[in-house]
Amino acid sequence: METPYTNHIKRDEYEFVYEPAEDTFLLLDALEKDLPYIERLSPQICLEIGSGSGVIITALSKRLRNTLCLATDINPYACQVTRRTSSHNQGYVDVVNTNFTQGLRVRNIDLLLFNPPYVVTDTDELNMLSLKIGDAEENITKNQLVRSWAGGKNGREIIDALFKNLDQMLSRRGVLYLLVLKENQPNVIEQNLNSIGFNVENFMDRKIPGEHLYVLKITRKKGKDDE
Ligand SMILES: C[S@@+](CC[C@H](N)C(=O)[O-])C[C@H]1O[C@@H](n2cnc3c(N)ncnc32)[C@H](O)[C@@H]1O
Structure with a gap:
């Protein structure tokens, strides 16, 4: 898959928006494979x-x-930068500023990416982030980059929040590609997902200085009706 052009993104915009990094490229590589x-x-x-x-x-x-x-x-x-990346690259992406999928009516997602x-941080640090939809602009600019990486306890608080709604989001045949870090304890993620009816495959992993990154491929366990 061709990596989209990002020349339209100015350096100072990366003070507010997550810059594509090793994790971004590992997820792209996994999707390509x-x-x-x-x-x-x-x-x-x-x-x-969280399209950043x-x-x-x-690319997809x-x-x-x-x-x-x-x-x-x-x-x-x-959201603004995602819209521009899509239009500058002749992509076809509709973008919504919302928490997870709250502002969307669509369910039955076949292909979900996150x-x-x-990053492991204090839960308090995560709670202190006052960023909410409709927040004052100063708060947003202060906090939004932290929102890109702060994961709370075990770095898993946002990931676990996604799992609470995964059953409602994914279609029967749906698949989730999820980027995680060794410190998020991929084996615990696997156990938790197994217990709510999902299979987890360690699809790709990469060691970079200071981090071991994984892409997990998550699908529903097959039931009698799926045979
Ligand atoms: C690690 S960055 C990844 C950005 C981009 N997908 C990439 O791979 O380069 C995480 C992104 O998730 C967004 N995010 C964090 N919590 C979110 C939530 N609850 N709902 C939607 N987006 C969220 C952040 O604003 C940030 O853009």
């Missing part, structure tokens, strides 16, 4: 939660021309 699976799945709806600069969902939207490609981000600046805030 699994493109044959994704194309066979022929997803009707693809959603990236928009490079991942834009160019390969999945018959798929409705959506992005959400809690950071309004990220490179979440995964």
